Amino acid sequence: MPVDHTTLAVSESTVAAADGTRLHVQTAGHGKTVLLIHGLGYAAWAGAPLRARLVGAGFRYVTFDNRGTGRSDKPHGPYTIAQLADDAANVLATEAQPPAHIIAYSLGGYVALQLALEHPALVQTLTLIATSAGGPGAMDVPEATRAAWAAAVGGSPEEFARATMPLSFRPGWTENHPEAFEAILKSRLEQPTPEHAWQAQYEAGARHLSTGLDVRGIRVPALVLHGTNDRILPYTNGSQLASLLPHAQFHALEGAGHLSWIEEPEGVSAQIIDFLTNLQSPTDAVTQN
DSSP states (O other): OOOOTTTOOOEEEEEEOTTSOEEEEEEEOSSEEEEEEOOTTOOGGGGHHHHHHHHHTTEEEEEEOOTTSTTSOOOOSOOOHHHHHHHHHHHHHHHSOSSEEEEEETHHHHHHHHHHHHOGGGEEEEEEESOOOOSTTOOOSOHHHHHHHHHHTTSOHHHHHHHHGGGGSOTTHHHHOHHHHHHHHHHHHHSOOOHHHHHHHHHHHHHHHHHOOOGGGOOSOEEEEEETTOSSSOTHHHHHHHHHSTTEEEEEETTOOTTHHHHSHHHHHHHHHHHHHSOOOOOSSOEEO
16 A cells, blocks of 8 residues: 655664764665665655655665765765675664665666675665666766766756756656656755765766676676666666676666656556565576566
């Protein structure tokens, strides 16, 4: 039964990373733990479209603000994907009874893949949205998107968000959903990511895309979702990732942008919940739809 996110009881706590960085954690619901790991510059606010639906399906929802974002500490860089994965491991060890289901998007997907490789006992499944294994064959952030990000650097957090965030949606989405876009911006700007932290996360992600991870050793079931209109990490990254993971199924989200679960919360949530509640023994084949 769906849960109204406006009345959902959310608990908040703080977990210390290995270097003492304080990580802000949110939890809701009961049942098997699902940990959501966020993308570049994003924080707990971005999980709202998934949170109530996962809790309503009988899961315990856990998320945290990556270092540099939200209500977590914002140390100066450099950051690494391995460091962010260790942060996630600390949250799981403190707030969950591993192994847990991991849902991650964009930069958070890089972190989830690293987590599964370095801390396999903590991970039961992976749901990977709009992300990439990096390395040979991966497609970088398009030049037009990187140019828009660079042009917006130096502005206020609101100016940066208004100039760049529309690229994270399918073309025309923000114009067709102005009230929803304003609500998202309001949530994002309550605890804006400072420029130094955004840059440190971006550089960690760029190194990942360049060098890549050998994900063929990840043995857990995986669901890979990727929008065909993704203007941040092009669609072929998703299909390549699914082909490399031994036990993955791939679903193309036709017409969707980078933030597909915000554009299509019911449809994307339904696919994730179906995957998590109907797990079968892993096979070596990749199912592509």
